[in-house]
Amino acid sequence: MRAVRLMIVVALAAFAAAQPRPRDSVTFVVSARSTIRGISAAELRRIFLGETSRWSNRHRIVVCLRPTDSPEGRIMLDRLVRMSDIDYSQRWIGAVFRGAAGSALAVFPPRDALLKAVANNPDAIGFVLTGEPLPATVRAITVVR
Amino acid sequence: MKLEALAAAVLSLCAPLMAQEAPPPFRFGGFANVTFDHSTRTHHDAFAGGELDLYASAALSDNWSALAEGFIQHAGRVEDVDQQPTKRVEVDLERFYIQYSPSDRMRLELGQIHTGIIEWNEREHRSRFLQTPIDVPAIATREEQGGAWPLHFVGLWSSGRLGGPLGVEYGAGIGEARGRARDEIQPLLDEKSSPSQLVSLGVAPDAVPGWRLGAAEYGGDIPAPEGKMREADLTAFTSYERGGAELRGEWAQMHHRRLDDQQRYVTHGWYALASWRARGRWKPFRPYVLLDHLDVADGEPYLSEVRDQKAWAAGVRWDAKRWLAVKSDYRAQRSPEGKHEHLVRLQFAVSF
Numbered sequence: 001m002r003a004v005r006l007m008i009v010v011a012l013a014a015f016a017a018a019q020p021r022p023r024d025s026v027t028f029v030v031s032a033r034s035t036i037r038g039i040s041a042a043e044l045r046r047i048f049l050g051e052t053s054r055w056s057n058r059h060r061i062v063v064c065l066r067p068t069d070s071p072e073g074r075i076m077l078d079r080l081v082r083m084s085d086i087d088y089s090q091r092w093i094g095a096v097f098r099g100a101a102g103s104a105l106a107v108f109p110p111r112d113a114l115l116k117a118v119a120n121n122p123d124a125i126g127f128v129l130t131g132e133p134l135p136a137t138v139r140a141i142t143v144v145r
Numbered sequence: 146m147k148l149e150a151l152a153a154a155v156l157s158l159c160a161p162l163m164a165q166e167a168p169p170p171f172r173f174g175g176f177a178n179v180t181f182d183h184s185t186r187t188h189h190d191a192f193a194g195g196e197l198d199l200y201a202s203a204a205l206s207d208n209w210s211a212l213a214e215g216f217i218q219h220a221g222r223v224e225d226v227d228q229q230p231t232k233r234v235e236v237d238l239e240r241f242y243i244q245y246s247p248s249d250r251m252r253l254e255l256g257q258i259h260t261g262i263i264e265w266n267e268r269e270h271r272s273r274f275l276q277t278p279i280d281v282p283a284i285a286t287r288e289e290q291g292g293a294w295p296l297h298f299v300g301l302w303s304s305g306r307l308g309g310p311l312g313v314e315y316g317a318g319i320g321e322a323r324g325r326a327r328d329e330i331q332p333l334l335d336e337k338s339s340p341s342q343l344v345s346l347g348v349a350p351d352a353v354p355g356w357r358l359g360a361a362e363y364g365g366d367i368p369a370p371e372g373k374m375r376e377a378d379l380t381a382f383t384s385y386e387r388g389g390a391e392l393r394g395e396w397a398q399m400h401h402r403r404l405d406d407q408q409r410y411v412t413h414g415w416y417a418l419a420s421w422r423a424r425g426r427w428k429p430f431r432p433y434v435l436l437d438h439l440d441v442a443d444g445e446p447y448l449s450e451v452r453d454q455k456a457w458a459a460g461v462r463w464d465a466k467r468w469l470a471v472k473s474d475y476r477a478q479r480s481p482e483g484k485h486e487h488l489v490r491l492q493f494a495v496s497f
Contacts, residue, residue, distance in 0.1 A: 099210070
């Protein structure tokens, strides 16, 4: 009987572990004043790699990052751009050096500073952990696979 | 006449800049490297001060920017452990251009730029810090360091990335062709000079993130001392970078035809690079293997100072800091005398 109970507990734990947890993903945010509603995953990747530097309205994109050693920074590296923090840093140095990227990355250690920067600039894009409350000044965008 | 037309076009495009009152924001940066070599054939050691590469960019407006890059290096420096060290220092301008970029689909550059005929050069430029291995492949070696391909020109270059799932990238440019010597660019808008043309086309499909494939073609006339030559170069490259993997390969062919006697010379080369970013606590390390090959056409007078190469190198890059890369490798190559030699090297490359 004890073995059955243990098996159920293990099965429930395994099931729970298999479910995507809100804090295991990030939500991409733009200013509430932005006209951007949705974006493809491929385009999002190109933006965070510095390959796409303009929105469809031709305004220059301002990429706002959390530090790459923060939970949301690690998720972005692992799931979106699929590279290490070292390679990501070198890639942006190269993009600026080649004249391909419009500007260097803006990194915001405090989460609130990132949200404030995104809220104040309709051309900015950033990300936070999914499930965290967002102020009315920013809006989550839909990422289409 | 060409000069006046060009000046008028530039001035008309620059009108919005002149209305700007605030000074443009500048950004400065640079790269430097030093390399220690030991030859197992001659048992010579060398500690070579490499290059100091400095650049500055300015965002003049939302659509306009400018970039200048210069470098300082020992004159006559080549990747040769047996070469006598020199104290003469060379200072030169690498790139200097003004850029108009209203969208990702179109980027116009005017000035001294890289031709883009060799993808390695277009991607890494002069920086040893940005590239994984110690060496620049033979086909991407700079003209003044014994390279064969025309990596620089003065002119106009247009490039961009078209929308769509195929990720089509294009480039087209026109500028002054090469001069009497390999590392010489003909004077801009000189009546006697001849233009060179370059076109490139590539794809980076959304379906295979990290993969790129492309080709480029360069053509121009060379006023070589041995007789005027017509140059036609063709290159193709592919690369895959994702999840810590870096796989890159490039093939290049240079075709020279002397117009006097129709004598033809064909030079070709290629390289392949594979590297992998280690994981976990070994994350700062990136082992790599580089294969490098260059076969210069026999009797080619314009490339008389360019030597064949058939080399391989295996090593590891250690990203000790965000700004410091320490690389070490073992390289087998052909010496300037045509003999096989083995080198053990250590390189420090920094970014600032």
